[in-house]
Every structure is written in structure tokens, then in C-alpha cells.
Amino acid sequence: MTFGFMGLELGKRALQAQNRSMEVIGHNIANANTEGFSRQRAEQVTTYPFTKPSLTMPAGAGQIGTGVKIASIGRIRNEFVDARIRNESKGLGYGEKLKEGLYELELIFNEPTEYGVRESLDQFWESIQELINNPESLVVRNNMEQRGLALTHSINFVAEQLLEFRKDLDTQIGYQVTEINSLSQKIADLNYQIAQVEGTGRKANDLEDTRDLLLKGLSRLADVRLVKDERGQVSVSLGGRRLVQGDYYQLIDKAATGEGGVLELTWSDTGAPVIITSGEIRGIMDVRDETVPHYQKGLDTLARDLVYFFNEQHQQGIDLYGDEGGEFFVFENDMALEPARYITVSSRISEDPKRIAAAHDIDSIPGGNENAIELANVFTTRLMDDGGSTFNEYYTSFISTLGVQRHAAENLTENQEHLLHQLENWQESISGVSLDEEMANLIRYQHAFNAAARLINVTDQLLETLIGLIR
Amino acid sequence: MRITNNLIVSNLLRDLQKNNYLMEKSNRRLSSGKDFRLPGENPVGTSKSMLLRTGLNTNSKFIKNMDEGIAWLEYTDDALGDVTELFIRARELAIYGANDIHDQTSRLGIAEEMDAIKNSIHMISNSDYAGRFIFSGEKTDTEPYRVDGSFYGNDNYFQMEIGPGNYLEINLPGSVVFGNNESIVPYSRESAISMLEIVSRDLREEGEIKNLAVSANSSLSMLNAEDLQKGHYSFTVTKDFSSGTAVDAQVIEQQNHLLAPQRPDSFFNGSIGATSTLVGGVPGNDSPYSGSLELEVLEVNPAADSLTVQMLGHLYDQEGNYYRVHEMIDLDMGALENGAIFSLGSDSLNGEDDFVLYSTVDRDGFADGEFQAGDTVILSLSSALSAGTGYDKMEVDFSTAGPGSSTFTYYFHSGALNDDFADENFDLYFQTLTQGVGHGFDGRLELRFAELESGTVTFDYEKGRVGDRIGIMDDFIDTLLTTRASLGGKVHRLELNKNYLESHELRLQSLLSVNEDADIAATILELKIQETIHRSALASGARIIQPSLIDFLR
Secondary structure (H helix, E strand, O other): OOOOHHHHHHHHHHHHHHHHHHHHHHHHHHOOOOOOOOOEEEEEEEOOOEEOOOOOOOOOOOEEOOOEEEEEEEEOOOHHHHHHHHHHHHHHHHHHHHHHHHHHHHHHHOOOOOOOHHHHHHHHHHHHHHHHHOOOOHHHHHHHHHHHHHHHHHHHHHHHHHHHHHHHHHHHHHHHHHHHHHHHHHHHHHHHHHHHHHHOOOOOHHHHHHHHHHHHHHHHHOOEEEEEOOOOOEEEEEOOEEEEEOOEEOOEEEEOOOOOOOOEEEEOOOOOEOOOOOHHHHHHHHHHHHHHHHHHHHHHHHHHHHHHHHHHHHOOOEOOOOOEOOOOEEEOOOOOOOHHHHEEEOHHHHHOHHHOOOEOOHHHOOOOOHHHHHHHHHHHOOOHHHHOEOHHHHHHHHHHHHHHHHHHHHHHHHHHHHHHHHHHHHHHHHHOOOHHHHHHHHHHHHHHHHHHHHHHHHHHHHHHHHHHHHO | OOOOHHHHHHHHHHHHHHHHHHHHHHHHHHHHOEOOOOHHHOHHHHHHHHHHHHHHHHHHHHHHHHHHHHHHHHHHHHHHHHHHHHHHHHHHHHHHHHOOOOOHHHHHHHHHHHHHHHHHHHHHHOOEEOOEEOOOOOOOOOOOEOOOOOEOOOOOOOEEEEEOOEEEEOOOOHHHHHOOOOOOOOOOOOOHHHHHHHHHHHHHHOOOEEEEEEOOOOEEOOOOHHHOOOEEEEEEEEEEOOOOOOOOOEOOEEOOOOOOOOOOOOOEEEOOOOOOOOEEEOOOOOOOOEEEEEEEEEEEEHHHOEEEEEEEEEEEOOOOOEEEEEEEEEEEOOOOOOOEEEEEOOOOOOOOOOEEEEEOOOOOOOOOOOOOOOOEEEEEEOOOOOOOOOOOOEEOOEOOOOOOEEEEEEEEEEOOOOHHHHOOOOOOEEEEOOOOOOOOEEEEOOEEOOOOOOOOEEEEEEOOOHHHHHHHHHHHHHHHHHHHHHHHHHHHHHHHHHHHHHHHHHHHHHHHHHHHEOOHHHHHHHHHHHHHHHHHHHHHHHHHHOOOHHHHOO
């Protein structure tokens, strides 16, 4: 039989193993609320058994267990779920930015309320009806001029807001790029550290958790692809180019060289454009480059057609002085590049509302209203879209399209969110720290620790007894 | 599945968040009363709401338009109602006054009441609705009727939109009911005001009778202007054939009331300055124009050496075409001499067929006081042809085959004689047809009885034809009644339309409400359910997240 110090050694190993396990539990409990933390588990394995030689029995007592040791401390995590999460994150990032952008547009257009462009159109039409009823009244003419101004102001206001919004989006893209660059750098750093640790055969659990968290953040921003090598390093590529490889990372530059002075993203080494097809950045870019310009264009069309058709009719009339009606609406800039921003009531009219041409010929001043009737008809006749819609209908369909788009974006985002939530729950269910479980394990290890201590105690007593015999 | 504490907490929080979101949504529905707030919450509903709101705005504007239209029409109708009553009274007075049993004093009394009626009608004809003259046509800033009965509005209607693409004429040009003094045919449509003034004057003059006799082969001339004062006359020409030999019997036929005007030299001129003859003219040899013009200096502008002259009058050409002249001429006195200042006809100023008005004063500036605003001259002119306008306006043609007598009665109205011609040895000239300040025709009455070899023609004229006016008053009253009937029809139409639009408004409102208003009962119920869920989530959450194994380890 083996006797003597082996029991002490075995007990010591047990104490160390249980102690280490309890430390791991302590680490788990401490990080129960740490984002991205995966619970860790100390893997207890038996130490290599000792084969006792036997003189009388070749088989002898066989192998004697030599105790326990911690083979490794691993983190419990499903990397497949991580990949799924990253994949869905970019979709969610894209959808959310689209949704936010459309929501912002809804706020800018401020419909359906009694304060938007539609109401201004209605009120302007009402003021023309007043002109029909009282073409000679200066009060009515002033009112019409003011309503005209209110209409152009409301269009100007929306146009300005759209422009502002587009600039804000551009700024946001700038921040996002900075974020990507900083993430790449951190990931590259972690790659280096992890390779150092894992090269020695150990596991860099906490560093990997941190890196996973960063990668998740990165994939929310853009559609990155990951490859993990045998040394535990992660290569990240974006649009076919390496963003991070090992401890090397590639920066992305931004410069206001795009159409209309917007930011364009390029690789800092080659200057080639960065191709991003999903994620938050793509979402913002789509809002910036497609959604907002679409509504700007629509509003411009409304302003341009309003000026064209209304002026055309107004010029056919005769004002209170017997002169031909000039332009009612004008553009403040001669180029008329951004009609919605620059549409206003001509100074000729606003300085002297008698210039509003209500009559159709010189003999009908001041009571003649035939041109005023035609002016009112401009608003009820389907002039826009090649005779497809009135100004009001055009604007309404415009807003309704916006609504449909946001509704769709919201549904998409909601689905995506739900999916992501499920995946995160899944991961949490695998990696999350359960305090009850940890407590139970703690008790388990505590008891094992107690028992091992008792073993040492007993061994000690045995040795004492033995030594006492000699005395 | 392994459930961790964080899973429980985060799921609980997520669910609570969702509950809160739903409750907030329900609460917002309840507090705002609206089912949705942004287009994305209900895109179809949004566009529906926007269109419905525009529909509501439009509808309520049309209703307001109709209210205004009804007020305007009713105001017009009230005015016409008053006028109708005044006319009925005027008619009674005319019948009364036409009766020969009244003496001059009582006729004067009637005439005074007639004047009062005329003034009332004049006042009503100039009624305004919120500063717009309702009987002026499109000239709503101009009083339509002057005191002399001339009309300064126009005959145009204007419309109001009372429904989508639905227009209604809202005004009534005064000329339709009050006349406008411009008609070719006198009596038929001079303005009510002129007519009443004439009636009033006729009443004062009624009953004076003058006789003139004319012998054979002579023409009747009334050389003394006093013989034909303003007023209404009837000539009765009776030819007695009993003792004579009938040659060609003749009938006097009246083509038109424009009496054949004739002046031998066809030259006309007049002065509107204190000293100078300012204007005049020579019609071309065959100038077809006849008529009269009044020129009045409106404005004297010594600084600019210019005069503004208003020209008002009437001209006929030989075809009987009528021209109304209503021109303002700025005469530059410093620049031209003896030039043509106005022409009618072809574009050539000196064409023979044209009517040309010349300035005959040397226009190299003018002295102080030479011209005064208000200086007036009336120019009368006739065509060079002996038949005046070249269109026999009056033929005298007795046509009985045997002995007997034939009577022809001719009515005409005379204005004041132009003093220019009073002393001259011309045939009789007078203004005729229309009353007033000379905006009438000038004409001459010449009766020649060349074939009358024996016997006498008695030529009587009688002033005052009040009775003749009764028929005209009836015409006016008829017009007023039919006009009022059509106004009533319009008001009725507006009211029906308004009722329709008001019920339409209700419909639109209920559609809008169905479309965007929150269903309060359903929302409260939903909120109740959400609240229950939320409460149970809170309760169960509170129970499961609190205890942990630690609590039970001693």
C-alpha cells in the first residue's frame, strides 16, 4: 500500500483545484453583469495515475489515482451563434438607421397636421376664393399675398430642414468612420495579445470576450466578414478588402468629395472607395443619398410646377392698374437650382398687392374676377404628373409614400430586432452567468475543499500516530 | 434551455418596455383622440386624412362663398323690391297726372312726388354692398348712375365658385333693370332715372298745345328756338284732300327716331375756351356721320401746356351703325397747330369717308384763364347728304287715292336747342331723342309738302306725353319682376346647394373621424388589457428576480 506523503500531495492538489474552481466562480459572479462576458469553467481532470509496481502480483493493485488538477479554464460560448448575431446585427443596423431617417423626415414634413404645406396650399386657395368674391378689396389682396408668402415659407422651411438633415447625416457618417477605425485598431491590438496568450497553449478567455464584443459592434456598423486562424487571430474584411489582419489594421479615410460635397469613404492606402452594402453606415448613406434627395426632388417639382402653372395663369390676367399680371411667384436665386428653397412671392406683388391680376381684361377692372377663378382652378386641376394629380394630391401621395417607407422600415427593423433578440437570448442561455448555478457550484467546491482539507487532516493524524509510535 | 439571472432580468425588462410602449401608444391615442400621429403609423390613413381635410377646407370655403352669395343676392333683391314699389307708385302717379281733369297746380304736386321717387331710385341704383356698387357690373368702384341717368358701369356679370367647378353669376348689371340711356330706340330703354325725370317735367308741361299751320308748297320751319323747348311733342299732320286733287297720296313713315339732320355746309365748330375756337371739323364730302358730341375741359394744366378734354356723344353713319364716343383727349397745346385730334372711320385722318375732329386754334400755348375746367361745347354735325344720314329716317308720304284726309302723328322728344343755331337762318335744328346734356342726336325737322296744291295741313303739337310713359313703366316693372324671380331662383339654388354641402361636410367629418379618430372604447379596453398584462408582469417579475439561492444558504 502506498502510505505517507502521497495523501498530503493528493490533498494539496485537491485543495488547489477546488480553490481555483472557486476562484473561477468568483470571477463569474463578479462579471455576472459584464457585457459580452462568457461564463468560464475550470475543467477538473484527474492527474496522471501512478502505476504501483507489485512484486507478488504482476497486476498488483493497478493504477493509483494521483488526484485532480485544472486542465484548462475555458469560456462557454457558441461561436456559431456569435456569427449569426453578427450577421443579423448589420441588418438591424441598416434597418434602424433607415427607420430613424424616415422618422426624422416625417417630423420635418409635419403631416398630417394643420400646420404643414398641405394646409398652406388649402389656405392659399381659400385666399384666392376671397379674391374671386372681392377682387377690388385691398384687404383681400393683402391677405392673398400673405397666404402666398406663408405657402412659400412653409415650402422653404421644409426644404431647408431637408438640407440641414442631409448635412447632419453626413456628420453622423463621419463619426461612424471614426468608430470603425477605432474598433479596427482595438481588434488588431487584441489579436496581438490573444496570439501571445494562446501561443502558449492557454486560453485568453476575457480578451476573446472583449474582442467578440468589439466585433459585434463593428458588424453593426458595416457588413464585415470574419475569418479566425489557428492562432486565435481574427481577420476582418470589408467590401473585399482587409480591415484587420493579425495585429495590422487598415484605416478608412473620409473626404468631402462626393456629389454635393458629401463625405466619401476611401481606403487610406490605395484611395479606392470603400464598398459598404449593409450596416448602420449603409443605412445612413442610403438615407443621405437616396431617401432625402428623393423628397428634396419631389418638393422641388412641386415648387417648380406651382410657379410655372400659377404664373402662367396669372400672366393672362389684368391687375388693378390695367396692366398685364406679371409673375406671382419667383425664385430668389436666378438659377432656380433648388426651387423649393428659393420660391417666394414676387416683390412686385408683395410691394403692391394691386398687382394681383384678378380680371381678364382691362374693361373688367376692378370687379372682374375671371382670372381669379382660373387661378383658383390651378389648384383643383390635375396639372402635375402630366395631368395625373393636383398639387395637393401630389403632395399627399408624396407623404403617403414616406409613410409606407417608414412603415416598411419599421416592420423590417422589428423583425430583425426580434431575431437578434432570440439569438442573444440563445447566447445568453449558453454563456450567461447563473448566480444560482454558481452558488450551487460554489457549495459543491466548498464541500470538496472541506473534504480535501479533512483528508490532509486525517493524513496528518495518521502520520502523527506513526511518528508517535517511534517515540 | 438554460436560464440565467440576466436572461430573466433582460427579458423581463424587454417585456416591460414593450408593455410601456403599448400603453404609451394607447394613452397617446386617448389623450390626443387620434388613431395615428405620423404617416408611418398609418400611411393609407394619412393620405386619406390629408385629402379629407382638403375636402373639408374646400367644402367649408364653398359654404362661406354661398353665404356671401346669398347675402349679396338678397341685398340686390331687397333693392329691386324697393324699386318695384317705387315704380308702382310712379305708375299710379303717371296715370293720375295724365288725366286731363287735373289742373297745373296738382300736376306740380305730382311732379314733385315723381322727383322724389326718381331720387330714391337713383339712390338705390347706387347701392353698395360692403363698398362695392352692386349695379355697376365689373366697375364695382364706380357709382353706376349719375344724376342725369347715364350709366357708368359695364354690362358684365361676375361669378362666384359655389362648388367644385360650379359657378354662379352673382351680380346684376344695373343696365338690365335700370336702363342705360344708350339705346338706339328712344323710349324703349332710356334709364329709369332719365325716364322719370322726363315724366316729371312732362307733368309740369302737360296740356300746352300749340298749332302751326303750313300752306301748300311750303315747308314748315320753326325758326325760333323758343318754339321747341325741351319736352315731348307730338305732331299731328292732317292733310285734307276734299277740295284738292290727289296726286300721289303719301304716308309719313317713321323709320327711326333719328330725325333727318341736314346742314348745308356740313361744317361744325365750337369753342370751349373763353376766346378761341378750339375745336371744329369738316366732314369729308361724303362723310356719312351725323350726331352730336359734347366736349368738356376736364383739366387744365398750364405747366405742361396741356388740356384734358373729355368727349362724349353719339354718331351714326349712313348704314345706321351707331358709334358711342367716349374719349379722353390730351391736347398738347405747345406742340401742334391746327391738327386733327380725333378721328373715326378708316385709319387715315383725312379720308373723305371719315369723321375727323380738328383743333382750329393756333396751339402755341395758352394764356391764363383762356381755358377753364368745365368749359363745354356741343358740336352738332350731319352728313352732307340731304337725307342726313343717307338713310331716310322719316318719309312723308301720303297715299290716299281719292278725296279724304289722312292723319299722321309723330312723336318726338326735344332737348334744348343749341344756341349756336338759334338765330341762324337754317331749317329747324334741335336735339332729340335723349335727354340730358347733349348726348343726343341733333336733327332737323323739315316737313315739305310739295304736292299739296290746295287745302291746308294743320300741324299741331302738344307738349307732354305723360300717358305714353305708362307703358314704359310697365315694361320696367315687368323686367323688375322677372329679374327678382330669377334672383329668387338663384337664392333658392344656393340654399339647396348649401344644404347639400353642409350635409357633405358632415359626411366628410365623419369619414375623417372614422379614419383618424381613436376608437375610445376599444382603446380603453386595450389599455385595460395592457395594464393587466403589465401589472402581472411586474408582479411575477418582482417575485422571480428577488430570490436567489443565496437567500436560502445559511
